[in-house]
Amino acid sequence: MSDVINSLIMGIVEGITEFLPISSTGHLIVTKELLKFNGSDTFEIVIQLGGVLAVLWFYFSTIWKQVKTVTTDKAVQRFWITVIVAFLPAAFVGLALHNYITEYLFNSVTVAISLIVGGIIMWWIEGADFKPRTLAFEQMTLKQGFAIGCAQLCALIPGVSRSASTIMGGMLIGLDRSTSTGFSFFLSIPTLGAASIYSLLKDLHGVGDHGILNISIGLLTSFIVSLLSIRWLLRYISKHSFRGFAAYRIIIGIIVLALSYFGFFTTA
Numbered sequence: 001m002s003d004v005i006n007s008l009i010m011g012i013v014e015g016i017t018e019f020l021p022i023s024s025t026g027h028l029i030v031t032k033e034l035l036k037f038n039g040s041d042t043f044e045i046v047i048q049l050g051g052v053l054a055v056l057w058f059y060f061s062t063i064w065k066q067v068k069t070v071t072t073d074k075a076v077q078r079f080w081i082t083v084i085v086a087f088l089p090a091a092f093v094g095l096a097l098h099n100y101i102t103e104y105l106f107n108s109v110t111v112a113i114s115l116i117v118g119g120i121i122m123w124w125i126e127g128a129d130f131k132p133r134t135l136a137f138e139q140m141t142l143k144q145g146f147a148i149g150c151a152q153l154c155a156l157i158p159g160v161s162r163s164a165s166t167i168m169g170g171m172l173i174g175l176d177r178s179t180s181t182g183f184s185f186f187l188s189i190p191t192l193g194a195a196s197i198y199s200l201l202k203d204l205h206g207v208g209d210h211g212i213l214n215i216s217i218g219l220l221t222s223f224i225v226s227l228l229s230i231r232w233l234l235r236y237i238s239k240h241s242f243r244g245f246a247a248y249r250i251i252i253g254i255i256v257l258a259l260s261y262f263g264f265f266t267t268a
Contacts, residue, residue: 003214006037011047011218015225018051018192019185019233021122021164021245022252026111029158030256033108033265045199046215048192050222055185057223058230075138082145086166086183087190089149094156094195105158108265112257114159119249125168126241132176137183140175147173148183152191159253162191167242177237185230 013031017024028044031037056063066076094101134140151169155162163184170180259265 003211004217006035007043007214007218008221009035010037010044011050011221012225014044014047014218014222015050015054015227016229018048018222018226019163019188019229021118021161021167021242022249023111023115023118023155023159023161023164024048024051025106026115026159026161029106029111030108030265042199043215043218045196047218047222049196050219050224051226052189052192052196053223054226054230055188057227059185078142079137079140082140082142083183083186083190085142086145086149086152086187087194089146090152090156090191091194093153095198097156101156101158107158108256108260110157111159112253112260114157115249115253115256118160118164119246119253122164122168122242122246122249125171126243126246130171130174132171132179133174134179135176136179140179140183144170144173144175148187152187162188164242164245177241178234181233181237 010028010031013027014024017027025044032044066073066080070076070080134144148166148169151165151172152162154160154165166184166187167177167180170183171177175183
C-alpha cells in the first residue's frame with residue numbers, strides 16, 4: 001500500500017510541477033528523498049507521459065485541425081518545423097550527457113542551487129524592459145525556435161526547469177508571455193515523449209520492478225493534475241507575471257540547501 005501512496009504522491013508532484021516554471025525533476029528528486037521512495041529514474045520519466053497526454057488532450061481540437069491541414073497550410077508546417085528545430089538541441093545533447101547527468105547531478109544540492117539561480121534570473125527577466133514583438137505562433141521564426149531549443153538545454157540540469165528555461169528563453173528573444181508559454185507546452189510533446197520512450201526502451205524491466213499498478217497510478221495522476229495545471233497557468237499568466245514563481249524557487253531552494261547542509265537528504 002505504501003508504494004501505491006508513494007506513486008500517487010509522485011504523480012501529483014509531477015503533474016503540478018511539469019508545466020509550472022519550478023522544475024518537476026527537482027521536486028521529484030526532493031520528494032523521492034522525503035518519501036524514502038526507491039523508485040528508479042524509469043518510473044519518474046514514464047509518469048512524465050502524463051504531461052504529454054495532458055497537452056495533447058488540452059490542445060486536441062487545435063492539433064486535430066493542424067493534422068487535417070498540415071499538407072496545405074504553410075503556417076502549420078512552419079510552426080511544427082519550428083517545434084522540431086527547438087527540440088533538436090536537447091535531443092542530441094541530452095542523449096550524449098544522459099548518463100553523466102543522472103550520475104552526478106541528480107542530487108538535492110544541485111536542485112537547490114538551480115532553483116535559487118533560476119529564480120533570480122526569472123525575477124530579473126520579468127523586471128527588465130523587454131518589448132515583445134512576437135505575439136502569435138504564426139509569427140515565430142526558425143531562428144527563434146532554435147534559440148528556445150538552446151535555452152531548453154539548461155533544463156538538463158535538475159532544478160532549472162524545462163518550462164522555465166523555454167518560457168524565459170522565449171521572452172528574452174521577443175515572444176510575449178502567452179505565446180512563449182504556449183510554445184513551451186507544444187515543445188513538451190516531442191521533448192518529454194522522446195525522453196519517456198528512450199527510457200522505456202533502455203530499461204523495460206524498470207517498469208516491471210515497480211508494477212503495472214504503481215506505474216498506472218503515477219501516470220494517471222500525472223495526467224489529471226497536469227491538465228489542471230495547464231488550465232490554471234494559462235489563466236494565471238493572463239493577469240500576473242512569473243515573479244511569484246521566482247520567489248517560490250528562491251525560498252524552496254534555500255530550504256532544500258539548508259536541509260542538505262544538515263544531512264537531511266541521503267544524496268548530496
